[in-house]
Amino acid sequence: MINEQIYRRFNHTVAACFVIYFLFPEYILGIQREYTILLFWIFIVAIEYLRLNKDLKVLGMRDYENNRIAGFVWFATGTCLILGLYELDIVPQSLAIATIIMAAFTDPLIGEANQKLGDKWGIGLGLLCSFLIYQLVVGVLFYSIVGSIIAVVSERPKIKWFDDDLAMQLIPIIVLTLLSVMDFSPDIPLEIVGGSL
Amino acid sequence: MRITRIYIYLMYIIVIFSIIMFISEEHYIIASLLFLGNMLPGYAMATSLMEKNGN
Numbered sequence: 660m661i662n663e664q665i666y667r668r669f670n671h672t673v674a675a676c677f678v679i680y681f682l683f684p685e686y687i688l689g690i691q692r693e694y695t696i697l698l699f700w701i702f703i704v705a706i707e708y709l710r711l712n713k714d715l716k717v718l719g720m721r722d723y724e725n726n727r728i729a730g731f732v733w734f735a736t737g738t739c740l741i742l743g744l745y746e747l748d749i750v751p752q753s754l755a756i757a758t759i760i761m762a763a764f765t766d767p768l769i770g771e772a773n774q775k776l777g778d779k780w781g782i783g784l785g786l787l788c789s790f791l792i793y794q795l796v797v798g799v800l801f802y803s804i805v806g807s808i809i810a811v812v813s814e815r816p817k818i819k820w821f822d823d824d825l826a827m828q829l830i831p832i833i834v835l836t837l838l839s840v841m842d843f844s845p846d847i848p849l850e851i852v853g854g855s856l
Numbered sequence: 857m858r859i860t861r862i863y864i865y866l867m868y869i870i871v872i873f874s875i876i877m878f879i880s881e882e883h884y885i886i887a888s889l890l891f892l893g894n895m896l897p898g899y900a901m902a903t904s905l906m907e908k909n910g911n
Contacts, residue, residue: 673894
């Protein structure tokens with residue numbers, strides 16, 4: 660049997676590869692690339708519909724996800740929203756890339772650390788991981804500190820209708836984007852990756 | 857189970873392809889992050905798959 664917990668974690672970290680979207684050309688097979696976000700989201704929702712209503716077997720589901728929306732749908736929704744907001748020129752590309760990678764890696768790290776080392780380690784390693792990712796991608800200490808704190812705080816509450824997979828993406832990017840337009844905030848690199856595939 | 861295995865192999869391909877693309881565009885930091893973040897879970901997943909083969 661495949662270890663379902665490892666499978667779940669690997670699924671989660673692979674989701675960081677969503678950032679390859681920023682290398683896509685403007686048109687993919689004649690379709691504007693923005694529409695691929697919508698098509699992908701519809702595909703994910705269709706799988707979830709079949710899982711919940713037509714008994715489609717999907718490996719790696721937790722017991723409590725049997726009758727409610729699964730984590731992968733929340734994560735994909737968050738990522739699609741970020742990509743959509745980027746295409747609408749609402750969020751900067753650097754924050755979008757950093758937040759998607761941060762959410763993909765930090766959430767499973769916190770989960771593993773909580774399980775094996777305890778909650779305090781979960782918070783500490785979560786802060787460290789998200790701080791490093793923001794610092795390496797965005798490169799501005801102010802946003803790295805604020806972003807990492809917000810990301811870890813967003814992960815804590817367990818709310819049925821607002822999963823942490825979505826919260827860890829939406830809350831940090833909204834707060835950081837709002838901060839980036841304030842007068843007192845440091846400048847932020849807007850575009851760091853250009854389309855080229 | 858066969859579909860799951862194919863899906864897992866596809867995930868490896870996606871990770872490797874993404875890393876290569878970011879390296880080719882000289883975005884070494886993003887490529888490194890994708891590599892480092894997927895290395896451990898990817899290794900654990902491969903071990904889990906091989907254990908299955910051993911059985």
